[in-house]
Amino acid sequence: MRTSTEPKPKTNPLQTLELPVHGMDCAECVRHVEHALAKTPGVASVQVFLSAEKAILQVDPSVASIEQLRAAVAEAGYTVPEPAEEATTKAHAGYTRKVWTVLALVFGAVLFVVVIGEWLGLFEQITARVPFAIGAALVVLSGWPVFANVARAARRRQITSHTLMTLGVLAALAVGEWATAAVVVFFMRVGDYVERFTAEGARTALRDLTALTPKQARVVRDGVEQEIPVEAVRPGEIVVVRPGEQIPVDGVVVEGHATVDQATITGEPLPVEAEPGSRVFAATIARLGSLRIRTERVGADTTFGRVVRLVQEAESNRAEVQRFADRFSSYYLPIVVAIAALTFLIRRDPLAMAAVLVVACSCSIALATPVAMLAAIGRAAREGVLIKGGKYIEALARANVLLLDKTGTLTLGRPQIERVIPFNGVEPTEALRLAASAERDSEHPLAEAVRAHAARQGIRLSEPTRFEAIPGKGVIAEVEGHRVAVGSHRLLAAQDAALVASVKETQGSVLWVVCDGKPIAALVATDTLRPETPLAIQRLRELGVEQIELLTGDNPGAAAALAEPLGIPYRANLLPEDKIAVVRDYQRQGKVVVMVGDGVNDAPALAQADVGVAMGAAGADIALEAAHVALMREDWMLVPIIFAIARRTMRVVKMNLLLTAVYNVVGLALAAAGLLPPILAAAAQSIPDLFILGNSARLLKNDPARNSSRDSRR
Template identity: 60%
Template structure:
């Protein structure tokens, strides 16, 4: 990409309905659940039909059966059969002609006319049959996708049970307001996005996060529309309704994904510009050289450019659909193509590499008469009613050690310093170094700060009793994921953070990655632009809030754990709907598999079409067999692209007939 931003094309994936004569646009297939059109059963069914009919035609041609049948059936019967069977296609060709456009169906219709003029009526009927069969395959796939959209949309409840004026009222979902309280009972689906304010339940969130295992949720937890409360009940404060929910945005964005076409799709556009004139030239040359009208007809019949037009989008849609089922929201094919070329990955720290919440890592007594548990108990008691994030970390550490806290007296929060309480008649304070009132730092404090840790001092009656060290902890799956990115060929990994140098180094050094500290959002954008100017394809991974500008500037922005965050999904090009770092190298593998599949599709289509034209021009391909052969590339592309449905996630996501979310997805 050489640092340049890809422009957003406005045309459809197939060019247009008239441009390729496919009968439907590929935008119809870019449905929220594109998997339906690529089931192995469907592929085998159409493949079997084509194979059987082709074998029968070849056998009949060799035995002369077609010529015998032609002698006994009068030409008006043949003509009526051709006209009745091919009328829907002839009508489209006529409309395109009136708009001065030539389609592949135009060429096939001319070839059909040539077969009729030559008196090859059985061949003409078979040409119509295969034209209609190809048309049916296109329409069947598109209708299946449209039905999948309706099925997926139906997963979200249309009504909600809302608490109003002291009682529960069942209302249409569009009447629910943000801030209201919704009640979800056992066995029901959550109708809204929101925060749990009461109750506990086991919730299946596979539709949103792709995680097959249910999760336990209680007060303070976030839940999403279309998730399924298998056990327990919930009272939920509404934060988003309808199309504004995470589920609604996923449907909308996946449905629109094909608008962001992969740049490689331009190859198909260029191909269409010269392919049809070449076909006409070959057909004309065939007739002038051999004088064989049937050979000329075969050239026109076998020349179907639809397969070239669908070579890229079919593979892209397959990957986007399979990825969405796993909690990987990819906004379009162009991002898959760019991601496959990634050379530099820059990373946010808080909430991305780390969990985004501090934990107590060290408890150091400074009084020989006190143990670490007593120092922690005093600190947790003093912080019992504090709302500071570090106070929560202290209480969490005490809870893990099962320490019993006392009831503090005269609680006082001192802004910028800490808290002070009275406990058993004594003054106990917990806070930063300003609590030391000019006293020097204990030697251990300097050592802990050098490790990038934040310190809390515990002081009783003016005397330091101990030091607590807190740190935002690294996500456990980050080291393995970064190592996998290196194995996949990413040349440079770099941490970009607004934290100080000590904290940045403490996180980056064990991971073996470069780092830059004290960065503002505009500084991160400058770093991304710097690498782009140097010709690198830059991937930015962030939490999608503070990093939104850099996510948008990068060639590919990946938002971590974006479920429920509108800004994350809007800013990033790819959103990971659950906090799972293993998805980062996985999406890179998906991108490379997809582009390899696209290249195979294009190469196969080029070779197949050139071979078909050559055989038809030399007279080795009768018109009836040529009509059957033009369906071959479509079948090959669908079969090759269907392999993308089985990449990684489909084996990991358990499918259960008892799960209404997964049961609604089409089975492969």
Template identity: 55%
Template sequence: MTTLQTITLPVQGMDCTTCAQHIERDLSLLPGVQHAQVLLSAEKATVQFDSTQLDRATLVRRIEQSGYRVPSASDAAPAAADLGTLSSSIIVVFGLIFLAVIGLVILGEQFGWLDALTTVVPWPIGLALVLVGGFPIFRSVIRSALKGTVISHTLMSVGVVAALVIGEWPTAVLVVLFMRTGEYAERFTTERARRAVKDLTAMAPKTARVERNGHAMTIPLDAVLVGDVVIVRPGDAIPVDGTVVSGRATVNQAAITGESMPVEVGPDQTVFAATLAAAGSLRVQATAVGADSTFGKVIALVEEAEAHRADVQRIGDTFSAYYLPVVAGIAILTFLLRHDPLATAAVLLVACSCSFALATPIAMLASIGAAAKQGMLIKGGKYIEALAQADVLLVDKTGTLTVGRPTVTAIVPLDTTPAAEVLAMAAAAERDSEHPLAAAIRQAAQRRRLPVQAPESFTAVPGHGIRAQIGADTIMVGNQRMVGDGAAHPEGDRLEAAGNTVVAVARNGAVIGLIALADTVRPEITDALAAIRAQGIGTIEMLTGDNARVAAALASQVGISYRANLLPEDKIAVVRDYQSKGHRVVMIGDGVNDAPALAQAHVGIAMGVVGTDVALEAAHIALMRDDWMLVPAVLAVAKRTMQVVKGNIAFTAMYNLVGLTLAALGVLPPVFAAAAQSLPDLGIMANSARLLRLRGIPKRRATTIPVAERAADSCTDGCCTLAEPATAIIPLQDRRL
């Protein structure tokens, strides 16, 4: 019997990734802990442990011993916007107060006021002011020292002690003031980055109105059960994923898809938690609640994105680990060479390691949260970094370049079997398939009111098609690899050349007919591909299991290269081939059938994944709505984010280099050094905060792509009439290929 248990604990007081790493390390050292993950953005720790060795109280105690707080369930939740939603005017006031304090310090130094204080006020009072003001910081430093760890405030605390030893207690008091100011600045910076994630979380309703025993009652969301019928009134946020039982409403799905244009929903349609019923009322039967809903999974993935750190962030973390010992070494050299305790103290005080730790994750958190609000779910900084470097884009065809909602355009009997029977046999074989091609065949049979039998057995053959047992007959629906050479027919060639995808239907090994289907290319694809090329993607290639003639027709119409007749393993091989040549590869697919290729690529992007659990898990980036303009948009987010990260790192490195140099030369007094060390955090915040507001996402402009020829109706018995001629008819091949 397993004794492993996983628990999630809220953690308060973290300011940067270094804090999260300290807690992770401290938890991991406990006997019985298998895995510990601390997320700065979500302010929580997830711990997997042996319940026979540990309990929740022990884990909480260890976190609190590390200098952080685990609020109890009865504590009021911290306001999500206390710091994150401060207005610009408040930020300006904060800056003015900070500058005023620095001004007073300058005047104090200029006119000797600080020195005069040492003769008027006894040293013990100064010591008491330092201890009281700096107690929270000194406590963290001492706890870390007892564990053999040096944190960012350790060196500054040594500087405070040095100031006290030489009798400069006013300097020590001001240093403590600036330490607390810097601590506040770090919290402010981190909260600004958390803002987008918290805004997302705030969209989730906390209660639901359900029908119980014939009565409507309002209950907490965590008390709602799958199967409950939830009442949604006009203006309410829908609290669960579910199916509409009755009623009609206009629903704003921006919380899930980022699309502000509302959709109309009615009976038997699916709705999602956190979407807003702008007009109309609904009765919804819950199919997923809380963390199991689509919105809950989006929140979880956004929070956990922090765990997938970019390489540049790992470099920053490593630099931070070595930075403090280097600063200590510089301080020692300064004292040995200059014999100046004030300059030595200034070196210790000016060092700002937290700014290095904040430079990358703050920008990543801001971008990931802001992108999620626009329907772009990025699962980690490593994928932002890889996407910004990408130079090859590989694209699935069906459901990606095309809409993925095919229709039957023609049926060609090849023996004495009537066209209606060919369609009925195919629909029966495809009855249990979830593939869009199968759905199109079933819909065609349903529209013609054909009887469709339930198959006794059903097997999907990857790269080939479907095999099913229907009564005494074995029915196969698929390509020539599935049914043999009997699928080759001049009429099938003509239909493919006209822009259709053709599948063969075989009964007991003999081909009895062909079914032609067509799909529509996405109208925004031309503009999207142009925008992608403008962002530096030099190679765009379509990978498809379709035959070369059909693939060539589509590729020429959208202006990209192609590879045809590919099996799933062939697509993976193409990705690996590009990677072996040093390219950074992005793969775009539907997130289900293309999962292996998506996983193999440096960045896998799945389109239109709302309500699709497999797609959410398979891709590194999930686009919550079927809009190709989101692809250049997420590329722009990645490139802009990396520009901000590089700017943060360059600014921090230069600032610290100048500060350490001036301090070591005695140009920067300890008081000014302490003031200076808190400024980089504000600079990083100001630069990274630009990412909280995404620049305008490109809008799609409807276009049509004409088809060279429209296939004629090949149905000989009048039961299968083609749809009216239309633009943008593109062949659809079975995505089982």
């Protein structure tokens, strides 16, 4: 019997698991769930997302089971619903806002009654007639869910914001003030609803986005049209879309014509025409026509699916100000307990101690940043802008250097060959034929221009036998036994410097054609500046961007033709590594750098910048992954819009934090001095949450894109 001595291939046992988690209201909740899941055996990593109400885990399924994970979440005080329960929850989500609105009104009415009652001394007369045992029982029953969560957190040696209020309740009960304890519990529960309402406001834009995900598709199988779940569609299958229906997949139109509303992807209200050869995207709508589409991507792999996923996960890229708030909360709670203890030691007044504990709820500190960030990210997504996290909003708000690519960024990206300059006795038509044949497999806009120019002249191309793309230089191909290179002047030998000088001042992009080491032509291409760009540059200057500069691999003449009318400096003849070096040089000077490019050729520079912005990223995998901000449509007015959104968001965050800080300092001082009774402290502790809700909601209602679009069309 023979035994194999070959080592068995190592397999990765980890699997990605998405777990819905309900009951989270703030960043503190997220930390508790992450901590509970991370301790579960078999869990390698975990990320919890407040806006998406889910956890994404890397788990070893042979060690960690769903039941164990559900138990860990339950132990932390939250729930993992069954699929049927989750569907029911989503079905009733539309009613929650009305319920919370009513609760907010009730909160205001009760707050008014409490304040007047405390001022007139009516509470003591009413509550004195209720036996203490009954009052204490009412307190325990009404606050039991909160008390249970606090007890579970205490067993894990964790302090939550409710720990303070629970201590305040216990202190009030200890001195026989059951009415005070009841009011504290009441406002504790109302505060929970207010916090849920705040978090729900941040989730609204994401829910609206995910609700657009296609559910059904009509496919042609064995010559028969069938309606099936979209997840069952296979790449390569033909999907039929009728007038007014949602396109369920990413693919290419093979038959039919239609006007397609792509607002869900690009945010652009104007529809586009789809015909055979056009690319279309899932979650868009076909109007005024029907289409047959060859499927390329389905479900989460579609452009829309990737956008939804990236928006959901954006909150994991937390801004530094948010990290500060998280760290502050962890230190703040023990400090409050110490102040309460010191108050009792000095004043010997348990009610003053209870008031200190009650007034110092820290959820408002934890909510001040993430709610505003999520609101801004959700609003931007509606306008066709994908921002991958709060840290990029913060960087955009501080940015003072903006670097720009040329082709496809400042320009429309549809260059045309204006003229062919032949050398060494080669006919212009022959030089163009060799160049277009060499560029046959290239996706660069200039390559498309060369092929299009050859097609207009009726030139028949040859099939290259070898093709190589050289970043920053061009392409090299084998055409009919000749080594043909097409690209920048870097393809030329040193002795050809005179040729380069002869076309140096050409107002256009120059493509050199070299055959077997000998230059045979220069192709001059021109592109058109995007019409909205001058206004966008003006807006950026008004927003305080100090330095705007053009970086291009093109020649100085072509760069000057675009940069000088815009009044911006330029650097020409740059390789991709040169652009990275420029970004790093500014960063070494302490500048915050934003780079705007097409997301494909400029991917390294986009990744190096503090914020990389990809123009027209819809359908481009590299752009969606490499950039920190993806503009889903090619509209330069979106660039000042993202700067404006970022600056406004940071103003809202600072206002949230300032009010919370002032409130806590004043509230603690009044409570410690005995000037703020526990009842009023309990009523007042939800005020910062209400302010944060209203202040952050302004970001959801802001509509800068539409206003700017109107301005740009005047």
